[in-house]
Amino acid sequence: MEKPSFDVVVAGAGLGGTCAALWLSTSNRVLLLSGTASAASGIAAGLVNLFAGQRVVPVWHADLAYKDLLDTLAHADATDTYNTSGILRPALNEEQAVRLRTLALEHADSFTWLSRDETHARYPYVSAPFGAAVTTGGVVDTPTMLEYTHTTIASRCTVLSSDLVGWEDSGSGVTVALKSGPSLHASKLVLALGAGYRSFPVLSALNLHCLKGQIVRVRAPEYPSCSIPVSGYGYVVPLRDKLILGTTYEHSYQDDQPTRLGSKNILALTQQMVPCLEAADILDTAAGIRVGVPGTRLPMVGPLSGNVWVLTGLGSKGLLFGAHIGRNIANWISNPEHVPYELRLQKKRRI
Ligand SMILES: Cc1cc2nc3c(=O)[nH]c(=O)nc-3n(C[C@H](O)[C@H](O)[C@H](O)COP(=O)(O)OP(=O)(O)OC[C@H]3O[C@@H](n4cnc5c(N)ncnc54)[C@H](O)[C@@H]3O)c2cc1C
Structure with a gap:
């Protein structure tokens, strides 16, 4: 195989791929493939919630993941995108x-x-x-955080807007096939494709599940724009001069577009906590696909073959888990035995 052009190609530029590229590029020649499919990260409400769900259970390794998020924001020059309001x-x-x-x-x-x-x-x-x-927690302005991070890594990492269409692991490196342009050579490939994993049969064999989520953006004059986010019956997240209301958890859906029913359900849910939302002006709606690992509520990361790694399953915790994996992935690629047992790749069980 010819000499690799890159040490690592990271495919996918959502929270998973971007945090990985940020940390990997401190000591490697990295190519970040930003892909053309829509990213769930672009519509994340931005909540950093260390105690998840209605059962208020601490997130796995919450303190560590939170520290990794703060370190990631600092390293990306994006600390001011995080409002630590609680x-x-x-x-x-x-x-x-x-x-x-x-x-x-x-x-x-x-x-x-x-x-x-x-x-x-x-x-x-x-x-x-x-x-x-x-x-403890607050809100990250996720689209701005991603923008700042891409700007920070642009000086030391190549970013290409193209789709991965395949790869071949020769044992000594990986040939990466792109939709546009010639194939590339790299020592390692990291697949951080979000819901894009479904295009590759070898990834569809992993124990992953897609869950659609919708948000509604509103303006509500009675809700102070500098206020704290509220989470209980759904959530109400102040971001700039708007509120983000969420969310749905849809296991079956026709497409990844927002629906009227989704908006109606979100409004009814959140008005139980914040009655003044009844008079809110609806600005727009958006939807995305979360990828999760059924039965664990944890992400999944590890080698698919010697030189091809998968980084997926960030579920509803893209900020905490994306930062935690990004902070550790260089070490884990060098020492795969250091990947925590709970996060290792799992295949779908045959019924
Ligand atoms: C409605 C909603 C609200 C949410 N709110 C929060 C929240 O408040 N806090 C929080 O922490 N998390 C939240 N999440 C979860 C968070 O958005 C996800 O965990 C996170 O975005 C997943 O990041 P990812 O990088 O794995 O995937 P994505 O963000 O989906 O990114 C995948 C990337 O891969 C690219 N891609 C796909 N196929 C290819 C290909 N063949 N070649 C190259 N690139 C490809 C895509 O273009 C995209 O750039 C929310 C999710 C939803 C849907």
Whole structure:
């Protein structure tokens, strides 16, 4: 095989591929293939939530992933795209209020409990009859963060807007076939294709599942634009002069476009927490496909063959997991045995 033109080709420029390219390019010649398919990362609401879902369970390796996110933002010169406002979590019922109060005792550094009256005094536009917690976290302006990161890496990494159509691992390197232009040679290929994995049968054999998600962007004069994001019945995320309302979790869908029903459901959900949204002006809607690993809520990363790596399954946690994998991928490629057992590649089970 001829001499590789690049040490690493990263295919896919969403949060996964971009964070990987950022860290890999500190000591490697990297080509980032930005692809032409729409990226879920472009519509992410930007919540950095260390305690996920209605069960308020800590994200896997939350403290480490959070530190990796802060390091990634600093390394990308994108720290000012992150508003560390915290996240308001209204308790949805008495049982959840008990859970949140317990967490406030166990994790005093990242949880503050507010009674119903305290919540009302601070956030009069939020309905929280059972009280609420303020947790560590906040909002990353994800499109701007990606833009800043691409600008930062442009000085030390080649970025090409083209689609990968195939590859061949010869054992000593990889030949990468592009839709436009001649094939390239690299020592390693990292596949960070988001939902684009479905174009490649070898990747469709992995234990992955696609979940469509929709958001609605609104303007609501009664909701202060500098306010805290609220998460409980869906979420309400202030970003610049708009609010992002989300989201749907659709296991079956006809296409990846937003629907009227999706918007209606999101508005009904979020109005339970923030009643003034009833009078909000709807600006636009968007939808994207999250790729997850069924049964784990964790991402998946590892070698498909000696020189071809897969980075996928970021699910609803693209910011935390994308940064965590990006921060570690150079070490993991050199030492595949260091990839945490829980994150290793899994194939679909045969039924
Ligand atoms: C509605 C919604 C709200 C969300 N909100 C949040 C949130 O608040 N916080 C959070 O952390 N996460 C959130 N997420 C999740 C987050 O968006 C994803 O986890 C993350 O974007 C996945 O990043 P990715 O790089 O794996 O995939 P993507 O962002 O989809 O990127 C994949 C990239 O691969 C490229 N590609 C595809 N095929 C090819 C090919 N053949 N050749 C070359 N390139 C290719 C595409 O063009 C794209 O650039 C949300 C997701 C959705 C849908």
